[in-house]
Structure formats: structure tokens, C-alpha cells
Amino acid sequence: MAEVTASLSIGQIAERTGLSVHTLRFYEQEGLFVSPVRRGPGGRRSYTQDDVDWLTVCIILRASGMPLPALRRYTDLVREGTGNEEERLALLREHHGRVTSQIDRLTQSLDLITFKVGLYEDLLEQDRRAAGPGRRRPSGGGDVPASRPGTSA
Amino acid sequence: MAEVTASLSIGQIAERTGLSVHTLRFYEQEGLFVSPVRRGPGGRRSYTQDDVDWLTVCIILRASGMPLPALRRYTDLVREGTGNEEERLALLREHHGRVTSQIDRLTQSLDLITFKVGLYEDLLEQDRRAAGPGRRRPSGGGDVPASRPGTSA
DNA sequence: CTAGGAGCTTGAGTCGGCTCTAGGTCAACC
DNA sequence: GGTTGACCTAGAGCCGACTCAAGCTCCTAG
Numbered sequence: 001m002a003e004v005t006a007s008l009s010i011g012q013i014a015e016r017t018g019l020s021v022h023t024l025r026f027y028e029q030e031g032l033f034v035s036p037v038r039r040g041p042g043g044r045r046s047y048t049q050d051d052v053d054w055l056t057v058c059i060i061l062r063a064s065g066m067p068l069p070a071l072r073r074y075t076d077l078v079r080e081g082t083g084n085e086e087e088r089l090a091l092l093r094e095h096h097g098r099v100t101s102q103i104d105r106l107t108q109s110l111d112l113i114t115f116k117v118g119l120y121e122d123l124l125e126q127d128r129r130a131a132g133p134g135r136r137r138p139s140g141g142g143d144v145p146a147s148r149p150g151t152s153a
Numbered sequence: 154m155a156e157v158t159a160s161l162s163i164g165q166i167a168e169r170t171g172l173s174v175h176t177l178r179f180y181e182q183e184g185l186f187v188s189p190v191r192r193g194p195g196g197r198r199s200y201t202q203d204d205v206d207w208l209t210v211c212i213i214l215r216a217s218g219m220p221l222p223a224l225r226r227y228t229d230l231v232r233e234g235t236g237n238e239e240e241r242l243a244l245l246r247e248h249h250g251r252v253t254s255q256i257d258r259l260t261q262s263l264d265l266i267t268f269k270v271g272l273y274e275d276l277l278e279q280d281r282r283a284a285g286p287g288r289r290r291p292s293g294g295g296d297v298p299a300s301r302p303g304t305s306a
Numbered sequence: 307c308t309a310g311g312a313g314c315t316t317g318a319g320t321c322g323g324c325t326c327t328a329g330g331t332c333a334a335c336c
Numbered sequence: 337g338g339t340t341g342a343c344c345t346a347g348a349g350c351c352g353a354c355t356c357a358a359g360c361t362c363c364t365a366g
Contacts, residue, residue, distance in 0.1 A: 011342065021343085022325055030323095034296075042332055044343055057265070057296070064262035068323070078296040085280075088296070089273040096266045099259055106256050109217035112210070113249045120242040127238075143187075143210070143231040143241070164312065174313085175355055183353095195362050197313055221353070 007038075007046040017055045031072045032058055034079045064099045116142065160191075160199040170208045184225050185211055187232050217252045269295065 014021045028037055028045075034054055040046040061071055074091050077084045119142050167174045181190055181198075187207055193199040214224055227244050230237045272295050 009342080020325075023323090025344090026324065042343075043345095044332090054296075060262045060265050062323095064259055064266065085273050085277055089270065089277065092266060092270050092273065096263070096270055099263050099266060103256055103259050103263070106217055106252055106259070109213045110249070110252050110256070112213050113217065113245060113252060117242065117245045117249055120238050120245065124238055124242065143207075162312080173355075176353090178314090179354065195313075196315095197362090215353095 005048055007040065007048060008052070010045045010047070013047045013052060013055070016052055017059065019055065019059070027055075027058070030068055032068075032075050034075055061095065064095070065102060066095050066098075070095065158201055160193065160201060161205070163198045163200070166200050166205060166208070169205055170212065172208065172212070180208075180211070183221055185221075185228050187228055214248065217248070218255060219248050219251075223248065 008016075010021050010024055013019070013024055017024075019027070024045075027033070033051065035050075037051070038046045058071060058075075061074075062068075066074075070091065074088065077088050077091070161169075163174050163177055166172070166177055170177075172180070177198075180186070186204065188203075190204070191199045211224060211228075214227075215221075219227075223244065227241065230241050230244070
């Protein structure tokens with residue numbers, strides 16, 4: 001129970017968020033802070049734990065592909081205070097949709113990749129088993145050039 | 154059984170892959186075709202169904218975030234023919250890992266987003282129910298500025 | 307015979323999201 | 337009192353992946 005509202009330097013924020021100091025200044029410029037960043041002696045930025053918490057949310061939203069303009073809009077709404085919850089909800093729902101469909105796309109892609117990995121594993125496994133008697137297998141993993149057209153996996 | 158190895162124009166390829174003609178030429182320049190794109194009369198590019206199949210794979214790999222250099226490397230390996238299956242497998246496995254961890258990250262982010270959507274839904278629902286007797290709720294959805302520090306959702 | 311439309315090449319431009327540089331202030335330590 | 341080291345500003349640069357522009361060649365239809 002020592003630090004109640006300790007003020008943190010940009011370097012400390014960088015440390016605990018994983019963002020670079022460059023990025024922190026850039027985000028500030030982009031309006032991604034709910035309350036204007038205070039300044040300490042010498043004009044140095046001074047942050048609070050609240051800023052870290054907000055940045056944590058921002059980082060998660062960015063990591064899930066929310067574009068900066070959307071994030072800025074959301075920040076604006078929060079900064080404006082209560083009364084615009086419908087719009088915040090709409091924004092979050094839209095992003096929710098984007099993320100789920102992105103997960104779907106990735107999952108589908110993953111199917112193909114897993115399938116191809118399986119093909120190559122089998123192929124190499126067979127090669128290894130046929131290694132004693134000097135056999136040479138001429139076929140590939142579905143990607144071989146000059147294979148029968150229309151048979152690519 | 155009409156078209157055995159019909160040759161397709163760049164426009165037709167664009168149509169059936171969804172890539173733009175610009176992008177097709179760009180991909181060619183980037184070495185993303187297994188066999189060199191043939192040319193028809195007047196120097197026009199002429200593609201086959203095999204190219205479409207390969208592009209389909211490329212599109213899926215790109216959609217799952219494989220960078221162009223990796224995709225080029227993979228293409229190179231396939232072009233070289235049999236003998237490098239281990240490296241192809243390694244490449245695919247690495248990408249497989251990237252994709253699964255990306256899905257994990259997105260799924261985690263989705264948790265937060267779903268949670269926040271829930272908060273705002275509840276909040277608005279309460280507002281709606283309290284609408285008769287002229288009550289005004291002063292609190293937000295976990296993002297409100299000037300809420301108690303450390304309580305942001 | 308000419309007007310469109312599809313294609314060609316080279317090279318530049320765009321966009322999102324950082325990332326870095328240059329040149330300066332300031333406080334603290336040796 | 338000089339040299340770090342963290343910070344400041346304004347603005348340029350970079351990277352990945354396209355995307356477009358200018359100026360040309362064809363072919364085909366009216």
C-alpha cells in the first residue's frame with residue numbers, strides 16, 4: 001500500500017506495457033489517451049496506473065486487428081463520458097465480428113496447412129522406411145511441379 | 154471434357170482468384186509462380202488451371218499471414234522439385250505454429266471484447282429498465298474516465 | 307479506318323503503423 | 337565543470353504489400 005497514485009515516466013510505461021517510447025508518443029499524438037497526458041518538471045510526460053490499464057486495453061484491441069482510427073474513435077467516446085454507450089457497444093460489436101471472422105479464416109487456412117504438413121510427414125516417413133532397399137520415390141507432397149494437373153492438394 | 158489445358162488470360166485469372174491483375178503481375182515479379190508464366194501472341198501472359206490451383210494455395214497462405222519472402226521461399230522449393238521435402242515441411246510447420254499462436258492471441262483478445270460487450274449490454278439494459286422512474290445512472294462500462302483507479306475492466 | 311478494350315512495361319505512389327534522426331533541455335553524478 | 341542518460345520536439349524514413357499512372361501495342365467490331 002505504498003504507491004497510491006505514483007507518477008510514471010515514459011520509460012517506465014514503455015517497460016510495463018512493452019510499447020516503445022516512440023510508440024507511446026505516437027499514440028498520444030494519435031489521440032489514444034483518454035485524459036491528456038500530464039507533464040512534470042521540464043515538460044516530461046507523467047503517467048499513472050490508469051494510463052497503463054487503458055494502454056493494456058488498447059494493446060489487446062490492436063493485437064486483435066482494430067485499426068487506429070477505430071481505436072481513436074473508441075477513445076473519444078470514453079473521453080466524452082457517459083451517454084454514448086450505444087455507440088461504444090456498436091463499435092465493440094463490430095470489432096467482435098471482425099475478430100471472429102478472422103479466427104474463422106485462420107482456422108480454415110490452418111486446415112490446409114495441417115493437411116499439407118501431414119502429406120509431407122507421410123512422404124518423408126515412407127522415404128525413410130524405403131531407405132534400406134535402394135528405392136527412390138519420385139513423387140512429392142501435392143506441390144510438385146509437373147504432377148498431373150488438377151491433383152494439387 | 155472440353156478443356157484439357159485451356160490457356161487463360163490475366164483477366165480471367167484475376168476473375169477466378171479474386172486477385173487484381175496488378176497483384177498477379179506483382180506476384181510474378183516476386184517469384185511466386187512455380188513455373189514461369191508463359192506468353193501468348195503479343196507477349197500476353199497465358200496461364201493454366203495449375204496456376205489457379207497454385208494461386209489458391211498462395212492466397213490461403215497469405216491470408217493466414219505468411220509473409221511474401223516465406224511464400225517465395227516455399228515456391229522456390231517446389232520449383233526445384235523433389236529432394237527438399239524436409240525444408241518444405243519445416244517451413245510449413247513454422248507457419249503452422251505462427252497461425253495457431255495467432256489464433257490463440259485472437260481468441261484471448263476476443264474474451265476481453267466479449268466481456269466488454271456484455272458489460273455495455275447490461276448497462277444499457279439497466280438504463281432501459283430504469284427509464285420509467287426518472288433515474289439517471291452515472292456509471293459506465295469499465296472504460297469511464299474518472300472512475301476509481303484500478304477498476305477498469 | 308478508327309475507337310475500345312485488354313494487355314504490356316517501368317516506375318512511382320499509397321497506406322498503415324510504426325521507427326528513427328537531429329538537435330536540444332535538464333538533473334545527477336564523478 | 338564535464339559527461340552521461342532520460343527525456344523533449346518536429347519531421348523524415350521505413351517496411352510490407354499492394355495499387356496506380358503513363359505511354360505503348362495489339363486485336364476486334366462497327
